[in-house]
Amino acid sequence: MFWMLTCSILVFAQSKYTLSGYIKDGSSGEDLIGANVYVKTDQVIGTATNVYGFFSMTLPAGTYNVTFSYIGYEDQIKTIDLTSDQRVNVSLKQGEVLEEVVIKEERNDANIQSTDMGTIELNIEQIKTIPVLFGEVDILKTIQLLPGVGGAGEGNTGFYVRGGGPDQNLILLDEAVVYNTGHLFGFFSVFNSDAIKNVTLIKGGMPAQYGGRLSSVVDVQMKEGNNQQYHAEGGIGLIASRLTIQGPIVKDKSSFIVSGRRTYIDAIVTPFLKGTEFEGNGYYFYDLNTKVNYKFDDKNRIFLSGYFGQDVFNYVAPDNTLNISVPWGNATATARWNHLFSDQLFMNVSAIYNSFDFSVKSEFQDFNFNLFSGVKDWNGKVDFDYYPGANHAIKFGANYIFHTFTPYSAEGNFDDVEFGTDTLNNKLAHEAGIYIQDEFDVTKRLKINVGLRGSYFAQVGPYNDIIYGEDNITIIDTVQYGNGEKIADYTALEPRFNARFIVDPQSSIKAGITFTNQFIHLVSSSTSTLPTDLWIPSSAKVKPQIGVQYSIGYFRNFFDNKYETSVEVYYKDLKNQIEYADGYVPDLGTDIEDNFVFGRGRSYGAEFFIKKAKGKFNGWIGYTLSKTERQFDNLSTGTAWFPTKYDRIHDLEVVAVYQLSDRWDLSSTFVYATGQATTIVESFYVIGGQLQTDYGPRNGYRMPAYHRCDVSATLKNKPGKKYESSWNFSIYNVYSRKNPYFIYTTWEGDFAVGAVDVQAKQVSIFPIIPSVTWNFKF
C-alpha cells in the first residue's frame, strides 16, 4: 500500500497547488466538522473538514469557484485563483435550519458519494427537536432511533449495535473513552446536550483510526465555546436543570465553555417517601463539562477539555443503624495540540485521562464495609491527516493507553478486626495501536478506503496469580509478577476495507470488511446496563474479543436528493464472548476471571432506511430485520445457539419533524421492537420447605413486543429579540403502552400450609409521562 501511495503522490506532484484552511460558524467561531469543500469541473472534486474544521485539497493550477457548505448553513462560493498554495479560512452563516433554499444541489449526496457505510452524523440541533423522556435531550437515545441500533431497555441509554454488546461500543467524548454512559441506572446519558457540538455514529466499516471495540463508534465532540461573544444558555426541566456559559477569552483566539447539569429528583421525591418503606433513600446526579482553546497562530492550536459527573445513591435507615452511600461516575480530561506542518499535513497530539469509579460505603453498627470497582486510563495519541492530492485522504497515527482495572476491591473492619481483598490486585495493562488508511478514487466510479491497524495488548504486574488445585477450590500456589512484568500479551492485525461504486448519479453500491479486536470486556450479570457491571482486561485466562463484519449496501437518492434511501445487509462473527457461568454469585473472595465462560457470537441482518432531510416536514423511517445469537460450550445450553438479550428480530423507528411556523416545531417518534429474549421460570420445586424455581432454556422466552409513540411541540419566542426562549412540551408514551421492563414470578402460601398460588408478573415502568422544559439563551 505504501508503494501505491508513493507512486500516486509522484504522479500528482506536478503544477498542483493546495487549497487549505478552516471552516467555522460565523457567529460562534466553532469549527464545523464534516463541512464540504468542492469544485465542479468536468467532475465534482471535493473534500470535507476533519474534526478540527480543517480541510486541504490539492488541485491543478487554475481558477476555481469553490463552494463551502454545511448542512443548515448558507453556502459560500469563493472564486480562487490557484497559482500558489493558498490558505482560506471560511466563516459560514447559519441559515434557517433544514430550509430547502440553503441546501445546494450537487453535494447533498454525500451518502451516495462517500465510502462510509453505516455512518451517521447527528447535528445536535436536530437531536434537540426529537421528543424524549422527561424532556431531557439525549444523544444516546436519539441514536437508538437509527436502524441497526437497539435500546437496552425502557428509557435506557445503553444500546446494542448490530447484535454487539454495550461494551462493544467505543464511546468517545473529545477522544476520551467514556466507560459508563448512564445516569440513574441508564435512564439518562452522561452527555449534556448543551455542551455537545457533534455526534458521529459508525456502526459498520469502522475506519482504521478507531480501535479497541468490535461494534461501533460514537464520537462526541464538545463545543469549543463562542470566541466572538459571551452567551449563557440553559434550561429548567422536570427533573434536572442546565446552565452553560461560553465566550471569548481573547476574541478570535481563545474561548471557553462551562456547562453544568444537576437533578433534583431527591428534593422532589424525598417528602413522598416519608413513612413509606422507601424512607431514607436518596438519589441525585450532576455533571460538569468544561473546555478552553487557544489559537497561537494559523498553525498551532491547543484545546483543554474535561468532564466530571457523578451519581450518588444513599440510604440511611430511619433508626440510623444502617448507612449506605453509593457514588459512581466518570471523569475525563483531554489536552490536544493541533499543528499544521504544511498545507497538506495536519497533526493532532492528545494526552487523555479518563476514569470510571463505582463504590459502596456502608456502616452497620460497628461493621464498616467499603467496596470499590473501576477503571482508569492514561492515553497518549498522535494522529496525522495527510492530503497529498485531490484523490487521496490519508490518515495515520498511533496511540498508547495504560489501563488500571479494579474489578473488585473491598475492605472492611469489624471492631478492631480488619479484612480486605489485598490478595486480589488491580489489573494493569498496556494497550497500543498504530494505523494507516487511505481513501482514494480508483476510477471515476470506484472509490476505496483501505486501512490497516496493528494493535498490541499486555497485562502486566504487579499481580498475584492464584493457582487452584484440580478441585478448583484449594489454592495450591500464588505466582507473583513484579512491577511491569508481562503476564500475557496479544497482538493483532486488523485490515479495514470499504469500497463505493457509483451506479448512476443517484445511486451507489458499497461494501466493506472490518476486522476488529477488543481487549477489554464488560461483564454484566443483569438484564440491564448498570454501574455494577465490571470492566476487565484480557489476561492469560480471558482472551481478546475478535470480530469480523461483512457488509454490503445499496444507496439511492430520489427527487434531487430530497429523499435518501438505503438497504444494508451485514454478517458479523464474534469470538471470545464472555458470560458469567450458570451458577455465578458475586463473591469478593474469588478473582472475577474464574467465574467466566467463553463462547462465540454471530449476528446478521438487513437494515432499511428512508430519510427526508430537507423541507418543513422531515424525518426518517428505519427498519431492521436481524438475528443475534451466542453459543457457549460451558453453559447449560452447550452446543446450541441461543438468542442474546441484544436480539431484536424486528426493529422499526419512525421520526417525523414538522416546522409548523417560525415559532412552532412539532415532532413525533414511534418505535416497535420484538420483545427481549429472557430466561423465565418454567417450573417449581420444594427444598427446605420453601418453593424454589427451575428455569427454562436460556433466553428461551420472548417478552411482549415493545412499542411506543412520543410527541413534542416546541414554542420559540418571536424572532429578533435579544434573547431566545423556548418551551418544549413533550409526552412520552402517548398511548401509555405497558411495555415489559422485566418479568418475575411470585407466589402466595407455602409448603407448610399445603398450598401455593404461583403467578407471573410483568413490571412496566414508564406510563404516559408529560413534561415541560423551558430553555433560554442570551
Add this chain to the structure above:
Amino acid sequence: MKQSNLYISFLSGAAMLLMLSACTTDITLDIPAPEPKIVVEGTIEPGLPPIISLTSTIPFYGEVNFNELDNFYVHDAQVTVSDGVNTVELVEYCLNDLPEELLPLVAEFLGVDLDTTGGFAVNICLYTVPDIFTGFPEFVGEAGKTYTLNITYEDQVLTSSTTMFPPVKPDSIYWEPHGNPENDSLVRLYIALTEPEPQGNFYRYFTRQNSEPFYSGYSSVFDDNLINGQSFKFTVDRGFNPSEEFNQDTYGYFWKGDTIILKWCSIDFPTYDFWRTLEFDSGTDGPFASATIAQTNINGGLGIWCAYGAAYDTLIVE
C-alpha cells in the same frame, strides 16, 4: 466471606426507586409444559442416618395443593446410600402411616414448627434406613467419609455423592444488644471462630430459637477465602421460618430471654455452591437480576445431597 448482601441491598435500593413509577400486572406465560424432574433433598449428619425426600417439579403456574397434586412425592423408588464399604437400601415412610410420637422428629428434619402450624398440612414422605425406629440405626454419618447416593425410579437413574467434613466448633457464641437503644428487647447473635487451615473450608449455619426447629438464615453459607486461618468475630442473622411473615425491623434479631442453639456445619464445596446459588437466586429479582441456576449436585435431577459436619452450641440471652 460472602458479601453479596451489600450488592443485593444496593440493587434492591435501585429497584425500589424504579418501583416508585412502576406498574405491575399479572400475565400468563405462553410456554409448553416442561417434563417434570425428580428433586432430591437428602442429608446425613454425624451419628444420624441418611434421610431423603424425593419429590417432583411442578411444571405449571397457578394454584397448587400439594396433597391433591398427583405424583408430587416420588413413591416406590429404589434408593441406596453407600459409604464405600457399607451400603444401605432406604425405605419409604409417609406421615399418614407413622405413629404420632415420631412426628416431632420428622418436624425437626423438615423445619416445620408443629406448635404454630398445629400439624402437617402435607402428607410428607421420606426415605430413610429401615431400622430408624429402633433408635439405634446401624448406618449413620461419620466425619471424613464420602457418601454416594443412587436412586432408580422407573427408567430414571439419579446419582450423587457428598463428603462429610469434620465439625468446626466455634470458640464461643455471644450476643450484643440492638444498635438502637429503643429496641432494647432485640439482640444479635455473634460467633467467635478460629478458622482452621488450610484454605478451602465451607460452612452452613442454622439457628434454633426456643422450641422452634432449626432454620437457616437467608444467606446461610460461607467460604474461608478472606478469613482462612484467622480468629475472628462476626454476626449471623437468626434462621428464618419461611412461613413467618417478613418483618424488616425484627429480621435477623433474637429476643432477650431466648434460648438459642447454633448449628454450625462444615460442608463440601458442592453443598456450599448449591445453597449459595439457590439463596442468591431467591434473594434477587427484577431488572438487575439474571437467572442464577441453583447448582445441583444430583446427576439426572435437581436438589441436593449433603453431609453436614455439624457442631452445636447453646446460648441463653439473659
